[in-house]
Amino acid sequence: MRKFFIYFTPILICYAVGILSWYIQSDALVEWYPTIIKSPLTPPPIVFTIAWSIIYILMGLSLGTMLVRGDVSMLKLWIFQLLLNFLWSVLFFALRSPLLGFICILTLDVAVFTYIILTIGRRPAAGWLFAPYFLWLLFATYLNGYTYSHYKPTNPAATMNNSTITSQFVLPALAYDTSAFGTALSKESFDYHYGKHFKAYIDNTNRLIVGTPYASMGLEDIVKSSEGALLNNSAQALNHRIYFEGLTPTPKGIPKELQQRIIDTFGSTENFVQQFTDTATSLFGSGWVWLAEDKDGNLLIISTKDADNPIRHNLNPLMCIDVWEHAYYIDYRNRRADFAKSYINLIDWDKAQARSNF
Numbered sequence: 001m002r003k004f005f006i007y008f009t010p011i012l013i014c015y016a017v018g019i020l021s022w023y024i025q026s027d028a029l030v031e032w033y034p035t036i037i038k039s040p041l042t043p044p045p046i047v048f049t050i051a052w053s054i055i056y057i058l059m060g061l062s063l064g065t066m067l068v069r070g071d072v073s074m075l076k077l078w079i080f081q082l083l084l085n086f087l088w089s090v091l092f093f094a095l096r097s098p099l100l101g102f103i104c105i106l107t108l109d110v111a112v113f114t115y116i117i118l119t120i121g122r123r124p125a126a127g128w129l130f131a132p133y134f135l136w137l138l139f140a141t142y143l144n145g146y147t148y149s150h151y152k153p154t155n156p157a158a159t160m161n162n163s164t165i166t167s168q169f170v171l172p173a174l175a176y177d178t179s180a181f182g183t184a185l186s187k188e189s190f191d192y193h194y195g196k197h198f199k200a201y202i203d204n205t206n207r208l209i210v211g212t213p214y215a216s217m218g219l220e221d222i223v224k225s226s227e228g229a230l231l232n233n234s235a236q237a238l239n240h241r242i243y244f245e246g247l248t249p250t251p252k253g254i255p256k257e258l259q260q261r262i263i264d265t266f267g268s269t270e271n272f273v274q275q276f277t278d279t280a281t282s283l284f285g286s287g288w289v290w291l292a293e294d295k296d297g298n299l300l301i302i303s304t305k306d307a308d309n310p311i312r313h314n315l316n317p318l319m320c321i322d323v324w325e326h327a328y329y330i331d332y333r334n335r336r337a338d339f340a341k342s343y344i345n346l347i348d349w350d351k352a353q354a355r356s357n358f
């Protein structure tokens with residue numbers, strides 16, 4: 001029992017620091033992810049979550065292995081690296097400083113490497129248990145460095161100061177109860193996708209436009225004319241507005257005029273559905289699939305990468321499906337095709353028709 005307690009306590013401490021760090025990181029990750037995923041070495045987000053859990057368990061076990069044998073010589077160094085780990089989250093993510101974060105994580109690299117070398121000399125098992133953390137740390141160092149060299153905030157002063165957030169754009173209220181979709185889209189999924197991801201894109205957009213000419217522009221004009229972080233966040237705010245507005249728990253049929261256009265273009269409604277869901281399933285990585293119309297009223301199915309929106313290609317979006325993993329992972333795990341097939345039955349086609357210029 002005492003042994004179990006000695007193993008369990010360090011794991012619990014690691015987890016507490018990990019969860020707190022993750023909480024601090026969540027907003028910045030949403031803002032930076034489009035930058036980070038351009039790095040050729042970035043895995044899908046789920047890999048981070050799984051690796052995070054395994055690594056923290058191994059870190060706790062490493063110290064537990066030392067302590068259970070009565071060796072407390074590495075305790076101070078272990079706590080020091082855990083504090084540095086937390087400090088890195090604060091500097092890099094909460095204070096949005098890739099430079100200070102990079103300095104901190106380099107110090108952490110040295111501390112962890114020292115811990116491993118000293119521990120392997122005393123208790124090899126404990127040292128090797130800590131090694132995966134060091135590998136993860138090297139990768140985090142690379143990501144921090146990559147963000148430092150590639151991320152260019154549109155308005156650095158505004159991104160550093162939360163008190164300057166304006167309320168120009170607000171999270172639009174949903175026209176339906178988020179529990180009304182049953183297992184097709186759960187309330188928990190809405191809580192995260194709508195309540196956290198969509199909200200973060202709006203908050204980030206508001207933060208980035210402070211003191212810039214964009215502060216007096218509408219969302220679509222910002223999406224058409226911005227670049228970098230502001231483009232990523234404003235486009236994601238617009239994409240999610242179209243996505244959530246276009247859902248309904250009580251779908252009706254496609255309005256006659258739109259249905260005829262769909263049949264004229266795709267041969268039949270069934271062909272359209274098949275083509276749309278196939279495109280959603282086969283899109284590599286994160287992005288969106290749209291039913292859009294060109295300036296002559298021709299319909300087309302297009303996919304866009306990351307935050308891109310059809311209005312940047314002179315097309316008018318009528319409806320869309322979000323195929324970022326965060327849109328379906330809670331309810332469908334990795335089954336994107338099942339999500340697409342379910343989703344197509346939850347479209348509010350009246351909204352799609354209302355968005356059309358024809």
Ligand SMILES: [Fe+2]
Pocket residue numbers: 193197240322324326327
């Ligand atoms: Fe999304």
